[in-house]
Amino acid sequence: MTLPIGSLSNKRVLLGITGGIAAYKSADLLRRLQTAGAEVRVVMTQAATEFITPLTFQALSGHPVHLDLLDTAAEAAMGHIELARWADVILIAPATADFIARLVHGEAGDLLSTLCLARKGPLAIAPAMNQAMWSNAATQHNITALQERDITIFDPAAGYQACGDVGEGRMEEPEQLVALTSALFGSTLLAGQKVVITAGPTQEALDPVRYLSNHSSGKMGYALAEAAAEAGAETVLISGPVALAPPSRVRTIAVTSAQEMLDASLQEVSDATLFIAAAAVADYRPTTVANQKIKKSAGAVSLTLEKTTDIVATVAGLENRPFTVGFAAETENLVVHARDKLERKQLDLVIANDVSDTRIGFGSDNNRVVLVTSDGEQELPEMRKTQLARELILYICTRFALN
DSSP: OOOOTTTTTTOEEEEEEOSSGGGHHHHHHHHHHHHTTOEEEEEEOTTGGGTSOHHHHHHHHSSOOBOOSSOHHHHHHHOHHHHHHHOSEEEEEEEOHHHHHHHHTTOOSSHHHHHHHHOOSOEEEEEOOOHHHHHSHHHHHHHHHHHHTTOEEOOOEEEEOTTSOEEEEEOOOHHHHHHHHHTTSSOOTTTTOEEEEEESBOEEESSSSOEEEOOOOOHHHHHHHHHHHHTTOEEEEEEOSOSSOOOTTSEEEEOOSHHHHHHHHHHHGGGOSEEEEOOBOOSEEESSOOSSOOOGGGOSOOOOEEEOOOHHHHHHTSTTOOEEEEEEEESSOHHHHHHHHHHHTTOSEEEEEETTSTTSSTTOSEEEEEEEETTEEEEEEEEEHHHHHHHHHHHHHHHTTOO
C-alpha cells in the first residue's frame, strides 16, 4: 500500500507505546506518520522502555519523549492535560493485553492511561500479543467493551510470532496503521495543496492616530483558515487587525493596510491552489497622510481619497492564478450584486451574505450565504461560521475538483 504524502497533513498524533516486543515496529510507524504529514509526540510506558529506548523516538520525532505522570520538567514544557488537548488522535501501538485491560477499567496510574482518560479526540489501539492471549475470552470481552465506548481497534494480523506460535495477535504493519489512522479523519480533501485566505479589515491611515476602515471581525476568514487546515492544506492567513488569536496549524501574516495585504497576497499565491478573499478591504485611502495628529482646532477637514488596488481582482487576473473566491457583503439585491462582482472581477465563486440582517451581520458567530457561480446560485442555511467554513471548503473541493 502506498499512501499519498500529506494524507495526515496538519494532524497531531500522540503515539503511545506499551511494553511488547512489537515496540520495535513503532519507530518505523513514527517515521511513516511523519511522512504522511503528521506532527508526532511520543508517550511510552515504563515497560516499553525495556524493549526500545526513548532516545530512539526522541531522535526520530525531534521532541522529548514523555514517560512519567509526575515529571516537573515535562509539566513545565507541556503538561499532561495539555498534551491530551494537543492531540487530534491518540494511537497506541503496540497495545498489550495488560494495557487494554487497564484501559477498560479506566485506570490512570501512568501517563499514557491518564492521557486516554483526558483526551478530547479519537483513540485508536493496535493490539499486539501472543495468539492465545488475543483469543482468550477476557481479552475479547475487553476489546468489545472498548468498541462500545467508540474506541477504534486496529485488529492484529495473523502470522508467525516472536514466541514461535502462529496465529492472530501480530501488530498490524506500520504502513497499514498509517492508512487506518488517516481514515479516522473525515476530510483530507486539500492534502498537499496550498490555500491562501485574507481576513479582517484593513486600516488606511489619516494621521498617526486615525484611519479609514471597514467593519469586520475576521471571524469568517479565520474559520475558513481553520477548516482548510483541517482538510490538510498548507494554509496561509493574511489578516488585518482583529481581536482573534491566530489559528493553530496556520501560518498567519499580520498586515494593516490594503497595500500590505496586496503585497502579501501576491507573494503567497504564486504556488497556491486556492485563494479566498474574505477580508473587508478598504476601498479608498487618503492621498496624503498627515505627519502629526490633525487637531480639532483646525476646523473642517477636507480629505482627498484614492482607490486602493482591488486585491481579489488582481489575483484573478494573474496568468497562473489559483482558483479564486470572493465575498460580497451586501445590504440589498444580494444575488444581483454578487453576480456583477463575479463577472466584473472574473472570479470562480462569490460567497454573498446580507449584512443588513443583524443576526448574521458584522461580528456575529453565525452566517447565512448564497453561493454564486457562472451557472447558478445555491443558498446555504444559517449556521455557525465554523460549520459554514467546513461546508464551504467541502463545496469548493468537490464541485470544482480541487482535491
